[in-house]
Amino acid sequence: MRRRAVLAAGLALPPAVAAPARAQDFPGRAVTMVVAFPPGGQADVVARPVAAALERRWRQPVPVANRPGAAGEIGNAFVARAAPDGTTLLMALSSLAILPEAARLLGRPPAYELDQLAPIALFTADPTLLVVPAASPWRTLEEFIADAKARPGQISYSSSGNYSALHVPMAMLTTAAGLDMLHVPFQGGGPALTALLGGQVQALASGPGPVAPHLREGRLRALAGWGARRLPDWPEVPTLIERGFPEAEYYIWAGVFAPAGTPPPLREALRAAMAAVAAEPETGRALAAGGNTLDYRDGAAFEEFLRLDSARLIRAVRRIGRVE
Structure with a gap:
């Protein structure tokens, strides 16, 4: 009777209590990093060195899965609907917030909403x-x-x-x-x-x-x-802002997201892994070799960046208007 009571008590633990034990062993199997575009684009060239570093850290496969289509909408929606167990991630671009708003402009239901994805870590944020x-x-x-x-x-x-x-x-x-x-x-x-x-x-x-x-x-x-300042690697290239176009400011950032239902302990395990990977000199060198600058942010810093940038881009899309 006592053994059954202890077992029943253990089974009755709420998810918030049981999850840390699972997060402790995370991932325990392959983690797929989805890129919503074909190989060779910005999301792809950031995802591959990050995935390689995660493989070394987790000792598990981290394949990059290219799921292109509809300007990224198909791959983004796939991760938004994925099981929230931490094993399906998205290396998203700044268009993440744009596409749902564009769908509304075109009079159709969005394939996903931004709040269906949880921000984990930002890796790059370069102007185009x-x-x-x-x-x-x-x-x-x-x-x-x-x-x-x-x-x-x-x-x-x-x-x-x-x-x-x-x-x-x-x-x-x-x-x-x-x-x-x-x-x-x-x-x-x-x-x-x-x-x-x-x-x-x-x-x-x-x-x-x-x-x-x-x-x-x-x-x-x-x-x-399109940046507020000239790029250090290309100091001779002027910004559109300094050439008289103050509204033409745009950053093509690349960041990791998980399905929004991912439990907080698993989100924290993912965030900690991303922070460790970003701190490795090899990651910075690999990104730099691909022409990218590491601009790592997570937690509240990434969430605030996402909030401000998304609001600015949604305003820009509304100014652009309907595009067929």
């Missing part, structure tokens, strides 16, 4: 760069804008889809400068960059990571950046 082929006639932002105004609808740019992390910054610029440019959407940043390098389009707004090797090799030229 306006890049063009080095063989193009534009050597400055002013030349590019003047030509776009002189030839409405004739200069094309690629993106990772309507309202994506690469479309919104360009739409900010075209709206602010009064430009009519041809938007050519692709499924992700990798294909959008390939289109630029292959001469299918003439411009691209990209995070510095994917375009850095091509800038260094002289295949591409950067005309401007």
